Amino acid sequence: MFSPEGPTLRELAAQALSSVERGYDLLAxxxxxxxxxxxxxxxxAVAKALGPLGPYEDGLDLCCGTGAGLDVLTGLCxxxxxxxxxxxxxLDVARERAAGPGEPSVxxxxxxxxxxxxxxxxxxxxxxxxxxxxxxEELPGLFGQVHNSLRPGGTFAFPVLAPPRPTSLxxxxxxxxxxxxxxxxxxxxxxxxxxxxxxRLGNITRExxxxxxxxxLRDLPEFGRRDDGAPRARLLVARRAAEVSPPPEA
Numbered sequence: 001m002f003s004p005e006g007p008t009l010r011e012l013a014a015q016a017l018s019s020v021e022r023g024y025d026l027l028a029x030x031x032x033x034x035x036x037x038x039x040x041x042x043x044x045a046v047a048k049a050l051g052p053l054g055p056y057e058d059g060l061d062l063c064c065g066t067g068a069g070l071d072v073l074t075g076l077c078x079x080x081x082x083x084x085x086x087x088x089x090x091l092d093v094a095r096e097r098a099a100g101p102g103e104p105s106v107x108x109x110x111x112x113x114x115x116x117x118x119x120x121x122x123x124x125x126x127x128x129x130x131x132x133x134x135x136x137e138e139l140p141g142l143f144g145q146v147h148n149s150l151r152p153g154g155t156f157a158f159p160v161l162a163p164p165r166p167t168s169l170x171x172x173x174x175x176x177x178x179x180x181x182x183x184x185x186x187x188x189x190x191x192x193x194x195x196x197x198x199x200r201l202g203n204i205t206r207e208x209x210x211x212x213x214x215x216x217l218r219d220l221p222e223f224g225r226r227d228d229g230a231p232r233a234r235l236l237v238a239r240r241a242a243e244v245s246p247p248p249e250a
Contacts, residue, residue, distance in 0.1 A: 046235055157235055
Protein backbone atom coordinates (compact mmCIF):
# COMPACT_ATOMS: atom_id res chain seq x y z
CA MET A 1 0.00 0.00 0.00
CA PHE A 2 2.88 2.37 0.76
CA SER A 3 6.26 2.74 -0.88
CA PRO A 4 9.41 2.36 1.24
CA GLU A 5 9.62 6.16 1.37
CA GLY A 6 6.12 6.39 2.83
CA PRO A 7 5.09 6.78 6.48
CA THR A 8 5.57 4.04 9.01
CA LEU A 9 2.68 2.51 10.93
CA ARG A 10 3.74 4.50 13.98
CA GLU A 11 3.72 7.74 12.00
CA LEU A 12 0.26 6.97 10.62
CA ALA A 13 -1.01 6.28 14.12
CA ALA A 14 0.35 9.63 15.34
CA GLN A 15 -1.42 11.35 12.44
CA ALA A 16 -4.70 9.55 13.10
CA LEU A 17 -4.69 10.64 16.74
CA SER A 18 -4.11 14.30 15.84
CA SER A 19 -6.41 16.98 14.50
CA VAL A 20 -6.85 17.14 10.71
CA GLU A 21 -4.51 20.13 10.46
CA ARG A 22 -1.82 18.70 12.74
CA GLY A 23 -2.17 15.27 11.15
CA TYR A 24 -1.37 16.63 7.72
CA ASP A 25 1.49 18.70 9.07
CA LEU A 26 3.00 15.44 10.32
CA LEU A 27 2.27 13.49 7.13
CA ALA A 28 3.36 16.22 4.69
CA UNK A 29 7.01 15.17 4.09
CA UNK A 30 5.91 11.67 3.04
CA UNK A 31 2.43 12.40 1.66
CA UNK A 32 3.43 11.99 -1.99
CA UNK A 33 4.56 8.43 -1.22
CA UNK A 34 1.10 7.36 -0.03
CA UNK A 35 -2.05 6.27 -1.90
CA UNK A 36 -3.76 9.43 -0.61
CA UNK A 37 -2.14 11.58 -3.30
CA UNK A 38 -4.37 11.94 -6.36
CA UNK A 39 -2.97 9.66 -9.10
CA UNK A 40 -1.47 11.32 -12.17
CA UNK A 41 -3.96 9.65 -14.59
CA UNK A 42 -6.82 11.38 -12.74
CA UNK A 43 -5.07 14.75 -12.89
CA UNK A 44 -4.33 14.31 -16.59
CA ALA A 45 -7.90 13.30 -17.41
CA VAL A 46 -9.31 16.32 -15.58
CA ALA A 47 -6.92 18.67 -17.36
CA LYS A 48 -7.89 17.20 -20.73
CA ALA A 49 -11.61 17.59 -19.99
CA LEU A 50 -11.28 21.17 -18.72
CA GLY A 51 -9.17 22.45 -21.59
CA PRO A 52 -12.02 22.94 -24.11
CA LEU A 53 -14.15 24.70 -21.46
CA GLY A 54 -11.66 27.59 -21.08
CA PRO A 55 -9.91 29.90 -21.50
CA TYR A 56 -8.88 30.62 -17.92
CA GLU A 57 -6.77 33.47 -16.61
CA ASP A 58 -6.51 32.70 -12.87
CA GLY A 59 -7.00 29.37 -11.11
CA LEU A 60 -7.32 28.11 -7.53
CA ASP A 61 -6.51 24.64 -6.20
CA LEU A 62 -8.79 24.25 -3.17
CA CYS A 63 -7.23 22.19 -0.36
CA CYS A 64 -4.12 21.86 -2.51
CA GLY A 65 -2.08 19.66 -0.18
CA THR A 66 1.38 19.13 -1.64
CA GLY A 67 0.36 20.77 -4.91
CA ALA A 68 -0.46 17.90 -7.28
CA GLY A 69 -3.47 19.80 -8.62
CA LEU A 70 -1.31 22.80 -9.41
CA ASP A 71 0.02 20.84 -12.39
CA VAL A 72 -3.50 20.88 -13.82
CA LEU A 73 -3.89 24.61 -13.30
CA THR A 74 -0.48 25.63 -14.64
CA GLY A 75 -1.34 23.89 -17.90
CA LEU A 76 -4.69 25.66 -18.18
CA CYS A 77 -4.36 29.14 -16.66
CA UNK A 78 -2.55 31.92 -18.50
CA UNK A 79 -1.87 34.43 -15.72
CA UNK A 80 -1.76 32.95 -12.20
CA UNK A 81 -2.50 29.91 -10.09
CA UNK A 82 -2.98 29.75 -6.33
CA UNK A 83 -2.89 26.85 -3.92
CA UNK A 84 -4.81 27.15 -0.65
CA UNK A 85 -4.61 24.76 2.29
CA UNK A 86 -4.83 25.04 6.08
CA UNK A 87 -1.83 22.76 6.71
CA UNK A 88 1.42 24.71 6.89
CA UNK A 89 3.37 21.48 6.45
CA UNK A 90 1.61 20.57 3.22
CA LEU A 91 2.13 24.08 1.86
CA ASP A 92 5.84 23.92 2.68
CA VAL A 93 6.19 20.75 0.60
CA ALA A 94 4.14 22.29 -2.21
CA ARG A 95 6.39 25.35 -2.31
CA GLU A 96 9.52 23.21 -2.53
CA ARG A 97 7.95 21.07 -5.24
CA ALA A 98 7.14 24.12 -7.36
CA ALA A 99 10.31 26.07 -6.67
CA GLY A 100 11.67 28.11 -9.53
CA PRO A 101 10.36 30.77 -11.92
CA GLY A 102 7.67 29.96 -14.42
CA GLU A 103 4.50 30.95 -16.15
CA PRO A 104 1.88 31.37 -14.91
CA SER A 105 2.86 32.83 -11.54
CA VAL A 106 2.21 30.61 -8.51
CA UNK A 107 1.11 31.73 -5.04
CA UNK A 108 0.41 29.82 -1.82
CA UNK A 109 -2.14 30.84 0.79
CA UNK A 110 -2.74 29.27 4.18
CA UNK A 111 -6.47 29.42 4.87
CA UNK A 112 -9.46 27.30 5.80
CA UNK A 113 -11.65 26.39 2.82
CA UNK A 114 -14.66 27.35 4.93
CA UNK A 115 -13.39 30.95 5.17
CA UNK A 116 -11.58 31.77 1.94
CA UNK A 117 -9.97 35.23 1.68
CA UNK A 118 -10.97 35.76 -1.97
CA UNK A 119 -13.76 37.61 -3.77
CA UNK A 120 -14.35 37.17 -7.51
CA UNK A 121 -10.65 36.39 -7.99
CA UNK A 122 -10.64 33.24 -10.15
CA UNK A 123 -11.98 31.83 -13.41
CA UNK A 124 -11.37 28.22 -12.38
CA UNK A 125 -11.40 26.39 -9.03
CA UNK A 126 -10.43 22.72 -8.83
CA UNK A 127 -10.15 20.31 -5.92
CA UNK A 128 -8.87 16.75 -5.62
CA UNK A 129 -9.64 14.27 -2.87
CA UNK A 130 -10.39 16.74 -0.08
CA UNK A 131 -14.15 16.62 0.37
CA UNK A 132 -14.16 13.71 2.80
CA UNK A 133 -12.82 16.19 5.37
CA UNK A 134 -16.10 18.12 5.38
CA UNK A 135 -19.28 16.99 7.11
CA UNK A 136 -22.47 17.07 5.01
CA GLU A 137 -23.82 20.05 6.94
CA GLU A 138 -20.68 22.02 6.01
CA LEU A 139 -21.23 21.73 2.25
CA PRO A 140 -23.51 24.79 1.84
CA GLY A 141 -20.93 27.04 3.48
CA LEU A 142 -18.04 25.46 1.59
CA PHE A 143 -19.74 25.80 -1.79
CA GLY A 144 -20.75 29.36 -0.91
CA GLN A 145 -17.10 30.21 -0.33
CA VAL A 146 -16.15 28.78 -3.72
CA HIS A 147 -19.01 30.63 -5.44
CA ASN A 148 -17.86 33.89 -3.87
CA SER A 149 -14.25 33.26 -4.96
CA LEU A 150 -15.20 32.79 -8.61
CA ARG A 151 -15.76 35.54 -11.12
CA PRO A 152 -19.12 35.56 -12.91
CA GLY A 153 -19.05 32.76 -15.47
CA GLY A 154 -16.29 30.95 -13.56
CA THR A 155 -16.01 27.18 -13.21
CA PHE A 156 -15.69 24.90 -10.18
CA ALA A 157 -14.66 21.37 -11.15
CA PHE A 158 -13.60 18.13 -9.48
CA PRO A 159 -13.54 14.42 -10.37
CA VAL A 160 -16.19 12.06 -9.02
CA LEU A 161 -15.56 8.31 -8.94
CA ALA A 162 -18.39 5.78 -9.17
CA PRO A 163 -19.05 4.28 -5.73
CA PRO A 164 -18.02 0.64 -5.29
CA ARG A 165 -20.77 -1.93 -5.28
CA PRO A 166 -21.81 -3.70 -2.07
CA THR A 167 -20.44 -6.97 -3.49
CA SER A 168 -16.92 -5.54 -3.80
CA LEU A 169 -14.08 -5.60 -1.28
CA UNK A 170 -13.63 -1.83 -1.75
CA UNK A 171 -17.18 -1.17 -0.56
CA UNK A 172 -16.63 -3.00 2.72
CA UNK A 173 -13.17 -1.49 3.18
CA UNK A 174 -14.57 2.05 2.91
CA UNK A 175 -17.51 1.17 5.13
CA UNK A 176 -15.14 -0.23 7.74
CA UNK A 177 -12.87 2.81 7.54
CA UNK A 178 -15.76 5.24 8.05
CA UNK A 179 -17.08 3.19 10.96
CA UNK A 180 -13.64 3.16 12.59
CA UNK A 181 -13.36 6.93 12.18
CA UNK A 182 -16.74 7.47 13.81
CA UNK A 183 -15.72 5.33 16.78
CA UNK A 184 -12.39 7.15 16.99
CA UNK A 185 -14.08 10.56 16.95
CA UNK A 186 -16.60 9.52 19.61
CA UNK A 187 -13.88 8.64 22.12
CA UNK A 188 -10.91 10.83 21.19
CA UNK A 189 -10.30 14.56 20.88
CA UNK A 190 -9.50 16.45 18.77
CA UNK A 191 -11.61 14.85 16.03
CA UNK A 192 -10.13 13.79 12.70
CA UNK A 193 -12.83 14.23 10.06
CA UNK A 194 -12.36 11.91 7.09
CA UNK A 195 -15.34 9.96 5.81
CA UNK A 196 -15.13 8.41 2.36
CA UNK A 197 -18.84 7.60 2.04
CA UNK A 198 -20.30 10.88 3.31
CA UNK A 199 -19.70 12.86 0.10
CA ARG A 200 -22.60 11.62 -2.02
CA LEU A 201 -23.26 12.79 -5.56
CA GLY A 202 -26.95 13.53 -5.01
CA ASN A 203 -26.19 15.76 -2.02
CA ILE A 204 -23.36 17.47 -3.88
CA THR A 205 -25.40 18.44 -6.93
CA ARG A 206 -28.34 19.56 -4.80
CA GLU A 207 -26.22 21.83 -2.60
CA UNK A 208 -24.28 23.24 -5.56
CA UNK A 209 -27.54 24.10 -7.30
CA UNK A 210 -28.90 25.76 -4.16
CA UNK A 211 -25.71 27.82 -3.96
CA UNK A 212 -26.33 29.19 -7.44
CA UNK A 213 -24.23 26.92 -9.65
CA UNK A 214 -25.36 25.32 -12.90
CA UNK A 215 -24.14 21.72 -12.62
CA UNK A 216 -23.27 19.18 -15.29
CA LEU A 217 -21.42 15.86 -15.29
CA ARG A 218 -18.94 14.92 -17.99
CA ASP A 219 -17.62 11.41 -18.47
CA LEU A 220 -13.90 10.79 -18.10
CA PRO A 221 -13.56 8.09 -20.78
CA GLU A 222 -9.98 7.23 -19.82
CA PHE A 223 -11.34 5.13 -16.94
CA GLY A 224 -13.88 3.13 -18.94
CA ARG A 225 -17.29 1.91 -17.84
CA ARG A 226 -18.65 -0.55 -15.33
CA ASP A 227 -20.51 -3.69 -16.36
CA ASP A 228 -23.82 -1.83 -16.14
CA GLY A 229 -22.59 0.81 -18.60
CA ALA A 230 -22.12 3.60 -16.05
CA PRO A 231 -18.86 5.57 -16.27
CA ARG A 232 -16.24 4.74 -13.67
CA ALA A 233 -15.26 8.39 -13.33
CA ARG A 234 -16.84 11.71 -14.22
CA LEU A 235 -15.94 15.36 -13.95
CA LEU A 236 -18.43 17.51 -12.10
CA VAL A 237 -18.50 20.97 -13.66
CA ALA A 238 -20.32 23.71 -11.72
CA ARG A 239 -20.55 27.14 -13.32
CA ARG A 240 -21.29 30.44 -11.64
CA ALA A 241 -23.77 32.43 -13.69
CA ALA A 242 -22.31 35.09 -15.95
CA GLU A 243 -23.21 38.71 -15.40
CA VAL A 244 -26.07 39.92 -17.55
CA SER A 245 -25.48 43.32 -19.10
CA PRO A 246 -28.35 45.77 -18.57
CA PRO A 247 -30.32 46.64 -21.71
CA PRO A 248 -29.25 49.85 -23.41
CA GLU A 249 -31.25 52.91 -22.55
CA ALA A 250 -33.80 53.93 -25.12
